Amino acid sequence: MLATPIVTMIFGRGAFDAEARALTSGALFFYATGITAYSLRDIFSKAYFSLQDSRTPMIIGVIGVIINIILNFTLSSFMGINGLALATSLSAGISGYLLIHFLRKKIGGLGMKALFKPHLKILLASLMMGWLTRVSFEGLLKGMDHGFALLVAIGIGGSFYLMLIYFMKIEAVDLLVKQIKERIRA
Numbered sequence: 001m002l003a004t005p006i007v008t009m010i011f012g013r014g015a016f017d018a019e020a021r022a023l024t025s026g027a028l029f030f031y032a033t034g035i036t037a038y039s040l041r042d043i044f045s046k047a048y049f050s051l052q053d054s055r056t057p058m059i060i061g062v063i064g065v066i067i068n069i070i071l072n073f074t075l076s077s078f079m080g081i082n083g084l085a086l087a088t089s090l091s092a093g094i095s096g097y098l099l100i101h102f103l104r105k106k107i108g109g110l111g112m113k114a115l116f117k118p119h120l121k122i123l124l125a126s127l128m129m130g131w132l133t134r135v136s137f138e139g140l141l142k143g144m145d146h147g148f149a150l151l152v153a154i155g156i157g158g159s160f161y162l163m164l165i166y167f168m169k170i171e172a173v174d175l176l177v178k179q180i181k182e183r184i185r186a
Contacts, residue, residue, distance in 0.1 A: 001130040002150065003028040005137060009147045026082040034089025040096035044103055056102055064095035118170045125164040133157030 004025040012021055041064075045057040068091035075083030104110055137153035144152070165173050 001134040002137060002154070003032070005146065005150050009150050023081050027085040030082050030085035030089055033086070034092045037089060037093035037096045041092050041099060044096065044099035047103060048099070051106070053106075056106075057099060060095050060098045060102070063098065064091045067091040067094055118172065121168045121170055122165065125161055125168060128164060129157045129161035132160050 004021065007021050007025045007028060011024065045061075048054065048057045068087055071087030071090055072084055075087045077083070079086065100110070100112075133153050133156065136156045137149055140149035140152055166177065
């Protein structure tokens, strides 16, 4: 939601002109879409290693690289650098899916259905946070410096997100809050 303002704040000076900011913002957006996929890929690779199976993640990794190369050529031809970033995110997603699929075949159910509802709540909270952060940033720009408006908007969005996930009664969040309260009391 804030790729362009973030890139502008960090790099928006000197020889880093408007075109460079636009290219970098686009790449940041498409790489960011793959954050969940990168995480799943890494977590499930480690699950295989804990089962003394390094062969499966290696084979899936090779498949992921081949998919990435094919998608790089395909997507970059009409999306440019954004296509490269999207190709990387998509190949990570496919690799993550394959790791999960074959792990389920290897050890049985992973309890993924139990994770669906809390993750759906987190997705909803994230979308609402993104929207509020963007709206806050645009509103704050009218009376503040770009960098300060960005930081305040991120603070507003982050606070709103924490409040939302607390009130959504997500079990993992409730457990974390309980642990924090216990540490504060100790």
